[in-house]
Amino acid sequence: MELKAREQEAGAEYASCASVGARVALAIIVVELIAYLSGALSPYVPLGELPRLWHMSMSEYLAAAHVPAGWGWLALAGRGDYVNFIGIALLASITLACYLRALRGFLRRGERLYAALAAAQLAVLLLAASGLLNSIGGG
Amino acid sequence: MHAADTATIAWWIWPLALFVVTFLLGIVAVIAGVGGGVLFVPIVGSFFPFHLDFVRGAGVLLALAGALAAAPRLLRDGLASLRLAIPVSLAGSLFSIVGALASFAVPTQALETSLGVLILLITGLMLISPAAHAHAPGSDALASVLGLHGSYTDPASGERTTWHAGRVVPGLLAFSAIGFVGGLFGLGAGWANVPAFNLLMGVPLKLAAGTSGLVISIVNTPAAWVYFLKGSMLPVIVAPSLLGVMLGAQAGARLFRVMPARQIRLAVIALLLFAGTRVLLKGLGLWS
Numbered sequence: 001m002e003l004k005a006r007e008q009e010a011g012a013e014y015a016s017c018a019s020v021g022a023r024v025a026l027a028i029i030v031v032e033l034i035a036y037l038s039g040a041l042s043p044y045v046p047l048g049e050l051p052r053l054w055h056m057s058m059s060e061y062l063a064a065a066h067v068p069a070g071w072g073w074l075a076l077a078g079r080g081d082y083v084n085f086i087g088i089a090l091l092a093s094i095t096l097a098c099y100l101r102a103l104r105g106f107l108r109r110g111e112r113l114y115a116a117l118a119a120a121q122l123a124v125l126l127l128a129a130s131g132l133l134n135s136i137g138g139g
Numbered sequence: 140m141h142a143a144d145t146a147t148i149a150w151w152i153w154p155l156a157l158f159v160v161t162f163l164l165g166i167v168a169v170i171a172g173v174g175g176g177v178l179f180v181p182i183v184g185s186f187f188p189f190h191l192d193f194v195r196g197a198g199v200l201l202a203l204a205g206a207l208a209a210a211p212r213l214l215r216d217g218l219a220s221l222r223l224a225i226p227v228s229l230a231g232s233l234f235s236i237v238g239a240l241a242s243f244a245v246p247t248q249a250l251e252t253s254l255g256v257l258i259l260l261i262t263g264l265m266l267i268s269p270a271a272h273a274h275a276p277g278s279d280a281l282a283s284v285l286g287l288h289g290s291y292t293d294p295a296s297g298e299r300t301t302w303h304a305g306r307v308v309p310g311l312l313a314f315s316a317i318g319f320v321g322g323l324f325g326l327g328a329g330w331a332n333v334p335a336f337n338l339l340m341g342v343p344l345k346l347a348a349g350t351s352g353l354v355i356s357i358v359n360t361p362a363a364w365v366y367f368l369k370g371s372m373l374p375v376i377v378a379p380s381l382l383g384v385m386l387g388a389q390a391g392a393r394l395f396r397v398m399p400a401r402q403i404r405l406a407v408i409a410l411l412l413f414a415g416t417r418v419l420l421k422g423l424g425l426w427s
Contacts, residue, residue: 003286011214011221018356019211026204026385033378037154047150050375051188057247058192058371069370084374085367088200092367094207095360102221113285117225121357124232128361131368137240 010105010114017101021094029087041080070131096125150375153187158379161201165387168205170398171407173265174327174355175384176202178407181258181414184251185421189376191247191254195325196371197380199239199363202327204381205388206356217291218349223304223342224357226285227335230311231318231358238322239365245323248422254324255419261330262411265404279305291346302343310340314354322362327355 035041045053045065053061062069068076076082099122106115127133161179168175180198184191213219242250282288287304304310313335321328329351336347366372420426 004289007220007222007289008217011217011219014221015211015214018207018214022204022207022211026208026381029378029381033374033382036374036378037151047375050373051148051150051153054189054193054373054376057190058196058243058369061190061193061373062370067370070368081374084378085372088367088372088374088377091200091204091207092360092363095357114222114225117229121225121229121232124229124236125361125364128236128364129368133236133240133365134368137243137369 006109006111009109010102013105014098014102017098018094021097022091025087025091025094028090029084032084032087036080036084039080041078041083043080043082044076045081070134092129096122096129099125153189154375154379157183157187157376158383161380161383162387162390165384165389166391166394167403167407167410168384169388169391170394170403173407174202174329175205175388176325176327177258177261177330178411178414179380179384180325181254181411181418183380184254185414185417189373191250192243192371193373193376195242196366196369196373197377198325199322199359199366200372200377201380201384202321202325202355203359203363205384206327206352206359208385208388210353210356213349213352216294216349218294218345219353220289220291220346220350221353222285222289223287223336223346223350224353226307227310227314228354228357231314231321231354232361234315234318235322235358235362236365238319238324239362239369240322241319242323242325243369243371248424250324251418251422253422255415255417255422257320257324258411258415258418262408262415264330264334265408265411279307281307293345300343300345302341302346304336304340304342306340310335313339314358318358318362321355321358322365325362325366327359329355 036043045067053065056064073082073085077086099118103115103118103122106118164175164178168178176198179201180194183189184194210219214221282304285307288302290299290301292299317328317331317335332351332354333347336342336350337344417426
């Protein structure tokens with residue numbers, strides 16, 4: 001397959017993944033925001049408490065509101081504020097999903113160099129999403 | 140703004156104000172050709188009561204969402220190159236993680252001061268950028284191995300342009316630095332990506348601008364995960380801002396033809412000048 005055709009195929013695969021992912025994630029974020037601000041789901045940190053907390057630094061806020069860092073939010077995902085994190089996590093996972101698809105395409109077309117670069121990018125994304133870096137850099 | 144001044148204001152005023160401001164930012168960002176994140180962080184960081192940690196967390200996600208929304212169309216139109224984006228994004232991603240992690244070790248005032256300086260530099264870059272032109276780089280063995288060449292047809296003019304990227308190693312170094320800065324301040328980095336592609340690597344401006352959006356969506360992802368898992372995303376800030384910027388960008392795309400782009404761009408430059416000065420003075424403790 002010619003370089004131009006390979007580029008178009010890879011671009012189209014990535015585009016369809018990003019397009020679907022972004023729409024789904026944003027639709028979920030809108031629904032979650034309505035559930036949160038309307039009070040349909042009760043928040044873990046009461047909305048009225050927020051003006052006392054949001055001027056604090058992240059570490060002060062986590063301590064004052066007794067909020068877990070890392071993947072600890074999953075235990076609170078049924079609460080109005082933390083249900084929003086599902087949409088945010090989904091939004092941040094789209095690139096990962098699209099790279100997985102791109103990697104499959106590169107391997108199928110025998111583009112080993114780009115398959116290796118895509119695999120390396122996936123490793124970087126997975127490292128960031130793992131929470132293993134949470135203890136680095138303070139906060 | 141002091142906490143005591145804002146604690147008396149009903150909580151719901153702030154997400155509502157945030158939605159209105161980000162909707163307007165979404166409109167002007169499209170018309171002025173700048174990313175929403177670069178406007179969001181200094182403006183919301185200066186004029187809202189939220190700590191910069193949460194503003195940066197929202198900013199990185201806003202830049203990611205905006206770039207993700209635009210990337211599919213650009214890729215389908217051939218105005219963004221995945222082949223060009225992949226190597227530079229890998230370098231940028233690694234350093235965006237370093238930048239995001241480093242940001243939590245830096246005192247807030249130092250971060251505000253350096254953000255103010257950066258925003259003023261970006262304002263300067265925006266003032267001079269219309270005069271910038273690409274210089275065709277020499278042959279580059281690494282660019283040949285990576286296949287960094289091709290052609291695209293501009294849908295507006297119907298003109299077909301062939302391109303060859305070069306200076307790949309300096310390009311990778313530039314995108315590493317840009318990734319670090321983007322991660323550190325929670326910004327998208329279109330203001331730096333486009334000159335790096337265009338002026339350094341010799342990529343035509345249209346392809347540089349399109350691929351820059353794709354690069355932002357990739358490079359900001361690991362930084363977004365760091366901010367998210369560290370705990371610096373508040374739903375009450377993130378969700379209305381995302382909604383405002385996305386709806387504003389759609390309105391901006393419709394208004395694009397009728398709004399005076401030059402005047403809007405000048406207004407954005409003035410706004411950035413003011414917000415950059417405000418953040419700088421806040422960081423220096425001269426305007427709290």
